[in-house]
Amino acid sequence: MMIKPKFQLDDVKAKAQGLWMDTIFPRFNIEVRFKKKTPCPACGGRDRFRYDDKNGNGDYICQHCGAGDGFSLIQKCTHLSFPDTIAEVAAIVGLDATSNITDADRARWRKEKEIRDKEQRERELKMQEQIARKADGLFRNAYLGDFSLYLKNKQVDKDPKIKITHDGNLLIPAIDENGKIWNVQTITPDGQKLFIQESGGRTGGCFFMIGEVQPDLYDAHIICIAEGYATGMSIHMATGHPVALSFVANNLPKVGAVLRKKYPKAVFVYCADDDSAKEDTGIKYAKEAQSITGGIVILPDFTQVQESIA
Ligand SMILES: [Zn+2]
Incomplete structure (x- = not known):
């Protein structure tokens, strides 16, 4: 559904300053840590992602899926359209009371995030176990x-x-x-x-x-x-x-x-x-x-x- 924003993007940006990490992202179940290398909330990995809020717009850098501002990160994680994203952030920061995001959407994002996290942990563990077996063999069977x-x-x-x-x-x-x-x-x-x-x-x-x-x-x-x-x-x-x-x-x-x-x-x-x-x-x-x-x-x-x- 296409909605016409009733407000200027710049207004939303201004209102959102300082609120990205603790207020806005959590509403989409997006977790970031300030200036720490972490997995990317959108594409996973181990330490490819860094949130630095460089311009005050929720800015981040991902070595895999690119850099952008808070709106772009929300879009990557939720697949919302750009106008929907702006409208939702505007609502969160109190610019407009109407929101097109339902609790069912939020529940779905939370579920998707849980599944991504779980898969990520399983992948890492599997890789570690694989290398542990290799290490054990290398050490035990070494030709001395x-x-x-x-x-x-x-x-x-x-x-x-x-x-x-x-x-x-x-x-x-x-x-x-x-x-x-x-x-x-x-x-x-x-x-x-x-x-x-x-x-x-x-x-x-x-x-x-x-x-x-x-x-x-x-x-x-x-x-x-x-x-x-x-x-x-x-x-x-x-x-x-x-x-x-x-x-x-x-x-x-x-x-x-x-x-x-x-x-x-x-x-x-x-x-x-x-x-x-x-x-x-x-x-x-x-x-x-x-x-x-x-x-x-x-x-x-x-x-x-x-x-x-x-
Ligand atoms: Zn990424």
């Missing part, structure tokens, strides 16, 4: 060798629970708190680090433990938490403490939270890496983890170790 140039260059030991393949790669399993392997990190002889299809596999909250945690020996026992293998093993060799690896910096808080549940009495020492990734990334996530679990943050200084080796 005994020399890793990476370990030699880094002057660190091999943990008995990791593997060296015949072509000199290191295989380090990423394991959850129940011991299930979800992914495997491969470190090539020249130090390249790879996961199986990093985008679809699960690494969040997964870790590898260098050494053994023996919580019943002491009341307060130390667990170090570091990012990468070479750093982690250096710390283990220097201190004898078990060291959990988070593999990537932004996984430090998740691993900290998982280990906190498993080892409630442990003192966590976050060993921030400053050589990897961007400047201060390691410190930032180590501090975030510390704020969740307590413990201390240190910045390991290996210059002395390297000098003594040279």
